[in-house]
Structure formats: C-alpha cells, structure tokens
Amino acid sequence: MTHHHHSQKKLGVSILLNxxxxxxxxxxxxxxxSLALLSDALHNFTDVVSLIISYVAANFSKKDASLGKTFGYKRAEIIAAFINASTLIVIAIILIIEAVERFLKPQSIDSTLVIWLSVLAIVGNGLSVLLLLNDRKKNMNLASAYAHLFTDMLASVAVLIGGLLMKFYSLFWVDxxxxxxIAIYLIIVGIKLLRNSFSVLMLFTPESIEIDELVNDINQLDHVKHMHHVHIWQLNEAEIHLEAEIDLSEDISITEFEAILEQIEVTLLEKYGINHINIQPEFNKTDDKNIIVQD
Incomplete structure (x- = not known):
C-alpha cells in the first residue's frame, strides 16, 4: 500500500516540475x-494533463466497490489512457500543419533563449523520468506517463540541437x-496507446489468450464434457475475468463440482493469468453449445 502511495507522490512531483x-x-x-519550443511546450503540457489524469485516476481506482458500483472505479485508468491518447493525436496533427506553414516561410528566431529553455526542459524531464523509472512496469497508466516524459526529454534534446544549429549556422528551417x-512521434505513441485502451474498453479478449487452446485444456479435465458460451475480458491492468458454461458428463454433487472448479481455477490462473472466474455448471441442458455465443 505504501508503495502505491510512493509512486503517487512521485507523480505529484512530476506534475509540478512539468x-x-x-x-x-x-x-x-x-x-x-520558436515553434519547436512551443511544440515542446505543448508536448509538456499534454504531459501535465496526462499526469494529472493519471494521478486522479490512480486515486479513483483505489475507491471501494459499492452497491451502485460493483467494480468500484477500476477502469478509471483505462479511460484516462484512452482520453490521453486521443488528445495527443489531435494536438500532433495541429502541430504538423503549423510546421509545414512555417517551413514554407522560415522566420528568424532568438536561438540563445531556445538553447537555455531546452536545457531547462531536459533537466526537468530528466528528473521526472528518473522518478518514474521503476514504476513504469506496474501499469498502463504509469507506463503512459513515463512514455510521455521520456519523449519530452528527447524532444527537448532535439530542440537544443536545433537551437545550436540556429545560433551557429542560422538554419532557421530546422525549427x-x-x-x-516531434509531432509525428506523438502520433505513433498516441495510436499505440489508443489501440490498447480501446480494446480493453471494448472487452476484447486479451491478446495473450488463445480461447481455443484454453477451452481444450478445460475439456480435458475429469467430468467436463464441454466448455461453452465463453466471455473473457480485461477489467483493468491487474484483472482478467472469464465467465463460461460447462457441460458435465454426469449429474454430480455440488461438492464434487467444487473440486473440478478448483482445478479449473488453477489451470486458468497458472497458464492464462485469469484471476476472476465465474462458471455455470450444466447437465443435459439444451442450449447453444458454441464456444462463442452472441448474447
């Protein structure tokens, strides 16, 4: 618990720095x-927004479940990641349009100021990157915050080089x-994040899970005739849920079924990382036996 709080505090510091x-x-x-400085500022601003969203979402996702919200706010971070990604892409497109206009009509730029401010940004982002370095593997939310900060740092390095080129060679088109x-990079990062968060929100089967193989594994178990009507979805970073109906080969008692259930739980957790399951046992029930049933 303290660990979670710790990464929150780091996020807070990063927000202020940014x-x-x-x-x-x-x-x-x-x-x-300098448009490059402004675009870098924009990059940093999207960071601030995304870090704030991440921060708020992380706080929200800890709230307890209730009668009205049986899952609590566990998806807050996924929605945050989705919103972040969409805004990133929109902003990047606007930047590219601006850059093209500028490229056709280069303007002179005060390079000394550009150089100093890019150095400031490199130092500030560098600190934030170091702060989040260890937490980035924990979840999509912190990973997206880290990605933002890291690309900022690179963008600022580019702006610094641009500033030096402008100062010593007057190459103003570099800006x-x-x-x-920077903008193209923003789009690439944005699309990836958008796809990941979208597939979680749409309840697509997580990419690491092969449903055919999984059903086959369960069908091998004793007394199990056929697993069907399967739904597998990711609730958030930490939880993958499965629900399914299982045809049993004989009319066993609930106690016997619970022993089978335990085997199913172990198989699904160890091999597929599924940590929430809900199984409906059936015997001689006439229903749709397809693995995937459109409800």
Missing amino acids: IGITLAQIIGGLLSG SFLTAA
Missing part, C-alpha cells in the same frame, strides 16, 4: 519566435523540421 517547464517554454517560445518530427 507545469514549471511548460510555462517557461510557452513564454520562451513566444518571446523567441519547423523538429516540430514536425
């Missing part, structure tokens, strides 16, 4: 006329080029 960087870069971008590059 708000600082974002403000500095927006002011700097406006003063220096639009970098803006577009």
Whole structure:
C-alpha cells in the first residue's frame, strides 16, 4: 500500500516540475519566435494533463466497490489512457500543419533563449523520468506517463540541437523540421496507446489468450464434457475475468463440482493469468453449445 502511495507522490512531483517547464517554454517560445519550443511546450503540457489524469485516476481506482458500483472505479485508468491518447493525436496533427506553414516561410528566431529553455526542459524531464523509472512496469497508466516524459526529454534534446544549429549556422528551417518530427512521434505513441485502451474498453479478449487452446485444456479435465458460451475480458491492468458454461458428463454433487472448479481455477490462473472466474455448471441442458455465443 505504501508503495502505491510512493509512486503517487512521485507523480505529484512530476506534475509540478512539468507545469514549471511548460510555462517557461510557452513564454520562451513566444518571446523567441520558436515553434519547436512551443511544440515542446505543448508536448509538456499534454504531459501535465496526462499526469494529472493519471494521478486522479490512480486515486479513483483505489475507491471501494459499492452497491451502485460493483467494480468500484477500476477502469478509471483505462479511460484516462484512452482520453490521453486521443488528445495527443489531435494536438500532433495541429502541430504538423503549423510546421509545414512555417517551413514554407522560415522566420528568424532568438536561438540563445531556445538553447537555455531546452536545457531547462531536459533537466526537468530528466528528473521526472528518473522518478518514474521503476514504476513504469506496474501499469498502463504509469507506463503512459513515463512514455510521455521520456519523449519530452528527447524532444527537448532535439530542440537544443536545433537551437545550436540556429545560433551557429542560422538554419532557421530546422525549427519547423523538429516540430514536425516531434509531432509525428506523438502520433505513433498516441495510436499505440489508443489501440490498447480501446480494446480493453471494448472487452476484447486479451491478446495473450488463445480461447481455443484454453477451452481444450478445460475439456480435458475429469467430468467436463464441454466448455461453452465463453466471455473473457480485461477489467483493468491487474484483472482478467472469464465467465463460461460447462457441460458435465454426469449429474454430480455440488461438492464434487467444487473440486473440478478448483482445478479449473488453477489451470486458468497458472497458464492464462485469469484471476476472476465465474462458471455455470450444466447437465443435459439444451442450449447453444458454441464456444462463442452472441448474447
């Protein structure tokens, strides 16, 4: 529990650091006329928003389940990731349009300011990246926060190089080029996150699970004739649920069925990582025996 709280505090620090960087870069971008700085600021701003969403979602997902909300808020983080990803993509497209316009009409830019602000951003993001380094493997939410921060750091490095090129070689078109590059990267990251969170929200079967193989494994167990009407879905990062109907080969007692149920639980958890199951036992019931039944 303390561990969770710990990663929350780190998120909080990252949020404050990023708000600082974002403000500095927006002011700097406006003063220096650098679109790359502004796009980097935007990148940082999407971070701040996504970190805040992650922070709020992580708090929400700890709330207890209740009669009105039997799952509690366990999907809050997935929805947060989905919203983050969509906004990332939209913002990136706007940036690319801006960059193209700028590329056709390059403007002179105050490179010294660009250089200092990109250094500031690299340091700030670097700190945030280090803070979240160990927690990023824990869940989609923190992983998305980490990805944001890490790409920010790289984007700021690019802006720094751009600033140096502008200062020493007056290559002002580099600014639009970098803006577009940062934006394209944002789109790639965004699409991946969008796909993952979308498939969880749509209750698609997690990619790691082969339903045919799973059904086959269960059908091998004693007394089990046929597993059918299967639903498998991911509730959030930590939970995969399965519900199914199982035809039994004889009319056994509930005690005997519970022994089978235990075998099913062990198989599903150890081999498939499914940690919540709900099985409906049946004997000689006339119903649809297909593995997948459209309800």
